[in-house]
Amino acid sequence: MLNEDYVIKFPVDKHGLDQDEEFIIVNTGKQSEKIRLHDYKRIYNVPGLYEEALYKRLKCESPQVLCSLLQEAMDESEEDCTQLRVLDFGAGNGVAGECMRKQVGCETLVGVDIIPEARKAALRDRPDLYDDYFVVDFNELEEADERQLQKYDFNMLVTIAALGYKHIGTEAFLKAFDFVDDNAWIVFNIKDSFLSEGDDSGFEKNLSSLMDSRLSVLKKNHYCHRLSIANEPLYYYGIVGKKNE
Ligand SMILES: C[S@@+](CC[C@H](N)C(=O)[O-])C[C@H]1O[C@@H](n2cnc3c(N)ncnc32)[C@H](O)[C@@H]1O
Structure with missing residues (x-):
């Protein structure tokens, strides 16, 4: 090492x-x-x-951008947002989770990632951040993990810098979406090309259909997620919404 x-x-x-x-x-x-x-x-x-x-x-700004969008949406809503129970899906070593805790605040924060190295790094680098952290594949969720996760009664799903490419696919994301309460806050970002006409990854089709039916989008922002190693901006959409009841 x-x-x-x-x-x-x-x-x-x-x-x-x-x-x-x-x-x-x-x-x-x-x-x-x-x-x-x-x-x-x-x-x-x-x-x-x-x-x-x-x-x-490479100047990644997604956690701050998404947390600010979320805060704006919350400020405009009339809901009590003091008891947030957050499922941080694709949590990695906790950079976005930490931003969520500091910038927005939450009652409970639970991380989920598919690789054990992420959990190990999160516990090493941010030992007090997560209330719990699961290494699971949402496409093959075992009953025991599902039961454990369900106990948290999540009212927010956060997925930052973790959709697309060989990361979280549409099926796993939709499972996580199903997992959180009706009326939950949904916060995610995705590279703009995955939401454009001509996308063949399945994201455009599935996310558009989600946004037409089960997700009310409150904020949508086109912004620079980070620079490429050739110093070019990589544009993403940041999306904040509510799961429809
Ligand atoms: C770029 S990192 C983002 C980490 C964190 N959200 C952040 O903003 O710093 C993407 C993370 O998604 C995780 N990931 C990829 N596919 C996944 C899947 N199917 N289920 C859960 N996590 C996944 C990766 O292991 C990695 O930790």
Whole structure:
């Protein structure tokens, strides 16, 4: 495992790479390793590497943008928003969860991720953040996990920087959507091309149909999620809504 004294470099030939092909070179002085930005198993194992590469160097702003959108929507609603029980789906090492706690505030925060490395990193880097953290696949949710999760009676689903590519697919996202209460707050972001005409990932079709029926969108923002390693803005939609009763 790398220690914390490392230098991150971007490849010289960095143009034309799709987001899931992008990589960095991490150099410790003794060894140099190529790590794909979507290789979370590897990235989370190095304390601080995810934050340094994605948030500091590539200026990811999604947690702040989504939390601000959510706050605006809450300020405009007449609901009591003091007892939020949040399912942080695709929680990773807790960057978005932490923003949720600090910027918006919540009563309960439960993380879910598909890889054990994410849970391990969250407990290592943010030990007091989550009330509970499950490593599960929502496409193959076991009864015992489902029962445990259901006890939290979630009234908010948050999925930040975790939809699309080989991350959370439409089926798992719709399962998580079904999992939270009627009238729950729904907060997510997604790369703009996945919501555009011509998308063949299934997101456009499924999310449009969701937004036409079971999700009332209150806020929708087109913004720069982060820079690519070639320094170009990557645009996403941030969406905040309420699940229809
Ligand atoms: C870019 S990270 C985002 C982490 C966190 N939400 C944040 O904003 O920092 C994407 C996370 O989604 C997780 N993920 C990918 N596919 C998943 C799935 N099917 N179910 C749950 N988590 C998944 C990955 O393991 C990774 O931790």
